[in-house]
Amino acid sequence: xxxxxxxxxxxxxxxxTGASYGIGFAIASAYAAAGxxxxxxxxxxxxxxxxxxxxxxxxxxxxxxxCDVTDEAAVASFIKTVEKxxxxxxxxxxxxxxxxxxxxxxxxxxxxxxxxDIDLNGPFIVSKxxxxxxxxxxxxxxxxxxxxMSELGRETVSAYAAAKGGLKMLxxxxxxxxxxxxxxxxxxxxxxxxxPQTAPLRERQADGSRHPFDSFIIAKTPAARWGETSxxxxxxxxxxxxxxxxxxxxxxxxxxxxxxxxxxxxQ
Ligand code: NAP
Ligand code: GCO
Numbered sequence: 044x045x046x047x048x049x050x051x052x053x054x055x056x057x058x059x060t061g062a063s064y065g066i067g068f069a070i071a072s073a074y075a076a077a078g079x080x081x082x083x084x085x086x087x088x089x090x091x092x093x094x095x096x097x098x099x100x101x102x103x104x105x106x107x108x109x110c111d112v113t114d115e116a117a118v119a120s121f122i123k124t125v126e127k128x129x130x131x132x133x134x135x136x137x138x139x140x141x142x143x144x145x146x147x148x149x150x151x152x153x154x155x156x157x158x159x160d161i162d163l164n165g166p167f168i169v170s171k172x173x174x175x176x177x178x179x180x181x182x183x184x185x186x187x188x189x190x191x192m193s194e195l196g197r198e199t200v201s202a203y204a205a206a207k208g209g210l211k212m213l214x215x216x217x218x219x220x221x222x223x224x225x226x227x228x229x230x231x232x233x234x235x236x237x238x239p240q241t242a243p244l245r246e247r248q249a250d251g252s253r254h255p256f257d258s259f260i261i262a263k264t265p266a267a268r269w270g271e272t273s274x275x276x277x278x279x280x281x282x283x284x285x286x287x288x289x290x291x292x293x294x295x296x297x298x299x300x301x302x303x304x305x306x307x308x309x310q
Contacts, residue, residue: 049286053078056130061139063094065238069272070279075103084110112165122172131176134184134283137166147201155202162206182225189230218292227291234298236270262307266299
């Protein structure tokens with residue numbers, strides 16, 4: 044048996060939401076390298092154009108569309124357009140997401156709802172739009188980008204943790220409800236990854252020293268480093284390929300060991 048061929052995505056159409064840059068861009072790039080045709084969306088044309096240029100720079104002829112994952116009608120129309128222009132989606136990565144770091148009692152209900160809408164309702168809306176065609180085609184892969192906050196809380200991220208905890212259970216429910224149609228739904232739980240979303244947590248202090256949170260994460264991670272988006276590529280290809288056809292409802296934490304470690308004793 045050619046074991047490596049089980050990790051091939053040749054002939055597959057992959058949609059990665061919010062993938063103009065960051066984690067989504069890295070995952071889509073890995074899928075392209077594994078043979079998939081790449082489709083991505085982002086919130087405005089400027090970001091989509093930026094993404095198309097970035098994919099072109101690495102030799103990927105991606106298909107980019109403007110679509111807000113929280114807009115059910117726009118998502119339905121977007122998926123119909125993709126199916127007509129590119130093909131039925133075999134692999135969906137619900138990556139688009141935001142975070143608002145505000146102490147809970149200072150957070151408005153509007154801000155809380157905004158995070159839940161994008162980070163939890165969005166994956167529901169996009170998954171609901173792609174599952175019927177996956178069933179008709181005989182199966183598919185859905186990968187939800189969860190978080191350490193699917194398992195842990197911390198100050199100022201109440202909405203994000205609620206959304207990502209919910210996304211973990213949405214992942215398990217899609218796995219439960221659609222597994223019989225050969226659809227596998229799993230999650231990836233990245234640790235702390237160096238992207239624009241975490242840039243504020245890594246900003247150097249005025250005296251050039253590390254941000255306190257930066258030092259905290261280094262001490263909490265056995266690998267003693269922040270993750271890079273490239274650390275997510277292999278796990279994402281595994282969960283999108285036939286190599287994981289009997290993996291369903293699983294959250295694969297790619298965190299350098301944070302969830303397993305009490306943290307380095309302060310010197
Ligand atoms: P990012 O750099 O902020 O990228 C997120 C992308 O999603 C951006 O392009 C963003 O557009 C887009 N987006 C936001 N709202 C959208 C909407 N309504 N519809 C469509 N696209 C939308 O984030 P990231 O660090 O790459 O994270 C990607 C995913 O991984 C997120 O779900 C995040 O929660 C999760 N995650 C990140 C980390 C980490 O350490 N970085 C760790 C664990 C999980 P804008 O530029 O307009 O916001
Ligand atoms: C934060 C960070 C985290 C990461 C990620 C960890 O403020 O704690 O943004 O939430 O983004 O989700 O897995």
